[in-house]
Amino acid sequence: MLQVQGLHTYLGDSHILRGVDFTLPAGAALGLLGRNGMGKTTLIRTLMGYLPPRQGQVHWFGDEVTGQPPERMARRGIGYVPEGRGIFANLSVRENLVMAARPGADGQSTWTLQRVLDTFPRLAERLVHGGQQLSGGEQQMLAIGRALMTHPRLLILDEATEGLAPLVVAEIWRVIALIRASGISTLVVDRNIRAVLSHTDQALVMEKGRIVLAGASAELAADPAAMAQYLGV
Numbered sequence: 175m176l177q178v179q180g181l182h183t184y185l186g187d188s189h190i191l192r193g194v195d196f197t198l199p200a201g202a203a204l205g206l207l208g209r210n211g212m213g214k215t216t217l218i219r220t221l222m223g224y225l226p227p228r229q230g231q232v233h234w235f236g237d238e239v240t241g242q243p244p245e246r247m248a249r250r251g252i253g254y255v256p257e258g259r260g261i262f263a264n265l266s267v268r269e270n271l272v273m274a275a276r277p278g279a280d281g282q283s284t285w286t287l288q289r290v291l292d293t294f295p296r297l298a299e300r301l302v303h304g305g306q307q308l309s310g311g312e313q314q315m316l317a318i319g320r321a322l323m324t325h326p327r328l329l330i331l332d333e334a335t336e337g338l339a340p341l342v343v344a345e346i347w348r349v350i351a352l353i354r355a356s357g358i359s360t361l362v363v364d365r366n367i368r369a370v371l372s373h374t375d376q377a378l379v380m381e382k383g384r385i386v387l388a389g390a391s392a393e394l395a396a397d398p399a400a401m402a403q404y405l406g407v
Contacts, residue, residue: 175200181230183220190216192383203360205370208380214363218332222254223247251279253326257333259317263306267297270316271323278325290319311342328359371395379404
């Protein structure tokens with residue numbers, strides 16, 4: 175599905191990504207781990223076309239898409255839930271969801287408004303409320319629901335549960351498991367390392383803009399020495 179080769183991305187004069195390589199098969203769940211400032215969000219923003227790489231290539235189902243703008247990446251079937259959520263505060267919950275609705279790249283429209291509301295019952299209760307009236311957890315549910323309305327083949331979640339209450343965190347992970355079970359590929363960034371590893375097939379660990387550890391999530395979870403070396407846990 176997604177193949178990344180030798181990505182180098184700069185922010186100004188700062189060399190952030192330093193030769194990142196990985197692949198993500200269709201239907202797979204991938205965790206992206208690393209301490210703060212190691213390049214995880216820069217990698218996601220490079221994949222989505224917000225940041226152009228100076229070197230390297232990104233392929234999507236065999237087509238080179240390096241540096242294509244975010245709207246084109248979205249049309250290709252990549253849904254993005256950014257850190258900070260990015261919902262429209264002046265629109266209602268319904269409007270936030272409906273404005274994003276479109277068939278998937280394969281023409282399918284299985285993620286209807288009703289299906290999203292069934293997945294997030296709390297949003298159904300808040301349907302006419304404005305985005306600015308929602309709690310942080312409700313905003314995250316809305317951001318995920320809005321991405322699902324685009325029928326993505328890959329859903330990228332950056333800091334999926336940051337700053338949320340424990341009950342809401344549990345709900346978000348429940349939904350991520352449902353999304354994974356539905357066949358949508360996922361790329362998940364979160365500080366809860368154990369949760370990421372338990373909800374993914376493979377995981378990558380970044381340090382100073384490089385992939386320093388990669389493997390099956392279950393194997394990484396069973397390697398406390400590696401987790402301590404690169405993640406401090």
